Amino acid sequence: MKIIVAGTGYVGLVHAAVCSEYGHVVHAFDIDRQRIDAYASGRAVEIERYVNEPGLSQLIKESVGKYLFFTDDLASVIEGSDVIFLCLPTPANLDGSTNLTYYNDAVHQIAKLLAARKDRRRVVLVDKSTVPIGTARHLEQILQQHKVENFGIASNPEFLAEGTAVSQARKPDRVVVGCDREEDFKILRRVYSQYVNHVRIKYIETTPETAEAIKYVANTMLLTYISFWNGVGARIGEKIDNVNIEDLRRGVTADERISTWGSYVSNGAGGSCFGKDIRSLIYQLRQVDVNTKLLESSYEVNEYQKFYLIDRAISEVGFTFSGKRIAVLGLSFKKQTNDIRDASSIKVIETLLGKGVSQIHAYDPLANAEARKEFNVQRNILFEKIS
Template sequence: MKVIVIGTGFVGLTHAAVCSEYGHEVYAYDIDRERIAAYQTGQRQEIERYVNEPELAAIVQERLARSLFFCNELAPIIEGVEVIFLCVPTPAGLDGATDLSSYLAAVSVLAPLLAQRRDAGRVVIVNKSTVPVGTARSLAQILQEYQVPNVGVASNPEFLPEGDAVEKSRRPDRVLIGADDQQDFQLLRLLYSQFVHHVRIRYIETTPETAEASKYVANSLLFTAISFWNGVAARLAETDEKIRLDELRMAVTADSRISPWGSYVSNGAGGSCFGKDIQSLIRQLRTGGQQTPLLDSVYAINEEQKTYLLERAEQQGISFQGKTVALVGLAFKQRTNDIRDASSLALIEALLQRGVSAIRTYDPMALNNARRMFTPEKNPLYSKISYHESAQEALQGSHAVCISTDWQEFRGLSRTIRQTVSPPYVILDGRRMLPDAAELVRAGYDYVAVGSVYLQAQEQKAEEQ
């Protein structure tokens, strides 16, 4: 089948690449010319500058110019297309409602071209972007206004998590299609023929509204699990050192009805989806006359969680003013270079507000994205941020370290800390990454982790007594 993918970020590039693996002729289009030029080189480094996902660059290299083509013009590729995916950003607007400006901009370029095409075959336009309930129906209306002939619309939300984008596109938990017309269901069954009768993958056909709603409900439920563990279980364990959170988690999730997903307590969930999708759902419910106390709390708990470790340290009399702080982990989770809505961003702002003298950062993948975000032109205080090639380098000369991402390499950070910095020193562990924290405390370091009581350096305690 001839397929066009509009928007080539995490979702669009992955989807285009995996569709090309299944024998479709895929044209991936983006307004960002530099991005398209980078993909066209076929060079791993160039591709990963934009989307860094395991195996993705290899598929692009393999399929490039055979069944996968990149372009920044839609007109030359429109004839004969059967399925068009919209994979453009749908961020939160200032009021929390979904900002559909990129989506509508893409539609306004696409619709006149479709209205003028010579080919009379059926074409279905598919929302893969996460869009509010009712967007597919509004799209059908727009297409009607442009008098596009023989066109259908469908909703096919994407559920992939970053870091596993290729794996979850090749083997999703479900493929969800919302449409009204049997011709459109049929076109998408052909496109996804590898999944239609799969023994493990659920292939679900429903209304566009149900598909759109499912994406928001799924993300908000996952987000709720995280805020429950952070806001209830972790807080409880912070009240009594005899509550051991890791064992509590094992005990609770041993029940097959309770998922372990979400139980990994943290200094807040980040990423491009949870925050903006829950805000959008809140807006959609309120517009429909509903109250949203649960979702409001889920969001608020998570926002507070991002910088809560700093407050816990301050409650123990620690001040960050004039201090040098190492921040290790900038990505919103391990195995990605994405820093959108990462807790590290909130930590940087909170540390600058507290008057730190320097923030020394390290991340195995996300340094360049952070460099691009924190330019001194945006805020002169950002010149206090420096970027380092290892955790050890970032720790040098620091008075405290914040661990903000669950990179596995941070499990060995205790040794680096002991070799690089001497007490008095504060360790803020947002991901419970240090299995041997007790030894650090015995060696004179203060340790505060999500889900554990504050552990004051033992030598310091002795001096005080």
């Protein structure tokens, strides 16, 4: 099959690379020429400047020029495409709603090209990024507005965790596909043929709206679980004498109904998904008059946890940060990635700067370069190995 992946950030790049591994011809499109050139080089040092994910650069190196191609010229590859995956940025607005500006601009561009194509074979446009419930209908309206013929729309959310994305994309827990028509389900079954009727992997076909909702509910449940352990488990171990937090964790999760995942005390969950997605779901539910107190509490506990260590040092030990040199070890929001989006380390550094520290020595084996970009005007932060 001929597949186009629009957007080569974390989601798009992993999806394009893994689809090419299964023998599909994949054209990954992005408007950023430098990014495209870096990926097309097949060199790990260039690829990992943008996305540092275990196994990804090697997979791209093996596939590029054979089944995997990179382009900043969408018009040159649009003819003959069977599926177009939309892996586009969907940042949050201040009120928690999802900003679809990038999405809308890209979809209008794609629609114009599809309307002018010579090949009239059926093409399915698929939302891969996390988008508000009902966005697939919005996509359909844009395509109709441009008088695109013989198309289908679908929602196929990604469930990847950074640091293990390639292995998860190869062997997912489930594949969720939301369509309206059987002919579109058939096309996507061809894309994911290795997963249909798999003995372990759940292949779920549903409506586009349900597929969109599955992603939001899944991420919200995961964040709520993390917040529960930080807000309840950690506080019990901290405030009540003779409670061993590790024994508490092992005893609770010995129940097969309760996951060990997320059952640890942390500085709060970061990354590009959890915080953004729960705020978006809160916004969407408020629009239909649903009580969101549980979700709001989950989000607030997670945000509070990012500042908790500094607050404890001040309130319980009386530590004064002003004029001190501070070390911060670990910058990415989780291990095995260079992604610092919404990382607790960034909140910690910003707080320390506000408390007048004289210098911060920060280090992460993968994320130093990204952190330098975040704090490029701060002369009192050193991103280097600490010895």
